[in-house]
Amino acid sequence: MIVKLFPRLRRAAVDQLLDKLEPTARGSAFALAYSLPDAVYYAPTGGAKVPHSQLTGLRTAILEIAKKNGYPRSPDRAQASEFDAEASIQLVELTGANNGEFLRDDVWACIATVLLPDIVTWRFSLGARERYHGGIRNAFQRLWLRGVVLDRGEGHQERWGLLQSLTEDALVQITERPSIASSKELSLALAEGWVQASCKYGVRKMEELMRKVTLQVRLHNEIRHLASMSTEDLEGFINQLFEDAAYRSGLAPA
Amino acid sequence: MTASVAFPFLTVPDSNVIAEPWFIRVDGGELAPAAEFVAGWDYACKIELTRNIEVSFEEAAEALGISPKNLELELLVEVGTGAGRYPRQMLTCARYPITASASRAEVKLIPDSSSLSSLIFLTTTLVLSASPAEAPRLSPIQTNSKLWSERSTMRLDGDEPRFPIETARFSSFFQDLPESNSPWYMSWNPGDWNRDFHGAVRLYLNTEFPQFIERLQAGDDFALRYLSVEIIGQILEKLMDEEDAQDIIDNAPAGSLGAQAGSWVSLAWPNTPINTLQQKAETQPGRFRACIWAIADRQEEL
Missing domain, CATH: 2.60.40 (Immunoglobulin-like)
Incomplete structure (x- = not known):
């Protein structure tokens, strides 16, 4: 299968484009001019440039989700959360999970800064530059990663249930820890453990519990290969960590 | 292990x-x-x-x-x-x-x-x-x-250089600040020695100095070594300012800024105690910097 090569944008070019962006601007330079800025580049070989129609399709799909959630009015917490979950699903469905292009910071920098800058400004702000630059805090890179690691699989009845159930804090605990997020098995087990524990102790108690358990997972992972444990063993191990953390915090089932 | x-x-x-x-x-x-x-x-x-x-x-x-x-x-x-x-x-x-x-x-x-x-x-x-x-x-x-x-x-292989380099127009980048007159600058934050080296350090070349960039692109040996010495020098001199420099090197994860700095130290001054180097950097900064040319000579590429 031929890899679709996505446009890339270097860090300095992101800053230069952001300097020219108006906080109230709608649309993107790309959508208006139907061409990409000069600073954009592609991998020289190894695939075919993604067609413009696919880039505009990506923009349209995400814009629609934003509009459903209040765009252009500032989103409230629930709308922001709903946007994040829906956009995660859409990004994974449009880009796929196993394409080296989407592990690149410069690809996501281009998507955020050139294709969807108005949505980033709406969801965060123009001043939040880390949301445009590539990396784990990029407005869309983080959503794509969530979708990839928390996808329960095509045949699952509640395929995207974890994206909708987990709180922002829980999602950050998983996806901003490379030692956890690099392993789909470990990420899924931790997320499933969170869902079970939240039913038992209540969502409001979960922030403290999740932080304690995430720390324990990272410590245990140094001395034990957690990702290669059987699904049942890993599930049991994670559930036990939640139980222990709840016990130490003096929490009783809600 | x-x-x-x-x-x-x-x-x-x-x-x-x-x-x-x-x-x-x-x-x-x-x-x-x-x-x-x-x-x-x-x-x-x-x-x-x-x-x-x-x-x-x-x-x-x-x-x-x-x-x-x-x-x-x-x-x-x-x-x-x-x-x-x-x-x-x-x-x-x-x-x-x-x-x-x-x-x-x-x-x-x-x-x-x-x-x-x-x-x-x-x-x-x-x-x-x-x-x-x-x-x-x-x-x-x-x-x-x-x-x-x-x-x-x-x-x-691809477009990623081993050392992250970008070109930029410094008059746009820095506008009226004095930095806009520099042919290059290294963007990095000293202190976070455990950060991945390639994420922690980035070299910007000023497109308003086209001859300088052309020399680098042409592989001008002296220009490349000069730049290497400047980059390594900045990092090692900051490391020498750290009281716990030896601990930083000893505990640096593979691939981190601290590990890279440690490998340069071993290359330039094998088996030399870190406090000797710190003293040299403090009292003879010119000679300390001159020693770094030895690393640049022995490094194929940053």
Whole structure:
């Protein structure tokens, strides 16, 4: 299968484009001019440039989700959360999970800064530059990663249930820890453990519990290969960590 | 084995594992020792990675304090990818049971190139595959306990330079600030020595100095070495300001800014105590900087 090569944008070019962006601007330079800025580049070989129609399709799909959630009015917490979950699903469905292009910071920098800058400004702000630059805090890179690691699989009845159930804090605990997020098995087990524990102790108690358990997972992972444990063993191990953390915090089932 | 982790159980020493080097075959070509850099790679390439590993089973059992008849081991060989100190995505995990009679694994991995990005991480881990029936208190007992591990990293060819470099128009970048008149500057934050080197440091070249950039692009030896000395000098001089410079080097994770600085220190001043270097940097800064030319001379590339 031929890899679709996505446009890339270097860090300095992101800053230069952001300097020219108006906080109230709608649309993107790309959508208006139907061409990409000069600073954009592609991998020289190894695939075919993604067609413009696919880039505009990506923009349209995400814009629609934003509009459903209040765009252009500032989103409230629930709308922001709903946007994040829906956009995660859409990004994974449009880009796929196993394409080296989407592990690149410069690809996501281009998507955020050139294709969807108005949505980033709406969801965060123009001043939040880390949301445009590539990396784990990029407005869309983080959503794509969530979708990839928390996808329960095509045949699952509640395929995207974890994206909708987990709180922002829980999602950050998983996806901003490379030692956890690099392993789909470990990420899924931790997320499933969170869902079970939240039913038992209540969502409001979960922030403290999740932080304690995430720390324990990272410590245990140094001395034990957690990702290669059987699904049942890993599930049991994670559930036990939640139980222990709840016990130490003096929490009783809600 | 990870030196910075204090294991709460006995582990297998390096001397009990004969880990032969990795070999790589690109696009059906000759099998060659895997270098730090996979030249000519792109998403359409076919890559085959091989290595042989042998565990001295009896000696490993002795090191772990577990009788060989009660010991069950497994080698896990993982392929991960993505830029940074840690892989962003683990792609595969191949398993090789290790027993007294079959203690050698012939590893052969064929990762899908279209899933790869920037770096290939090859992690080999020896784990306990079953809890031993009997074991002394200090022996590992939990399945999947890590007993020995090793990681290799290979950079993939593409547009990524080994040292992150960007060009920019400094008059736009810095506007009226004095920095706008500089031909180059290095963007980095001293202090976070554990950060991945390639993420922590970035060199910006000012497009308003086209002759300077042309000299670098043409591979002008003196210009490249001069720039290397300036970059290494900035980092090492900041390191020398740190009271706990030796601890920073000793505890720096592989691939981090601290580890890179430590390797430059060993290259320029082998076996020299760090406090001697700190004194030199403080009292003879010119000579300290001059020594760095020795590193730049011996580095093929930053």
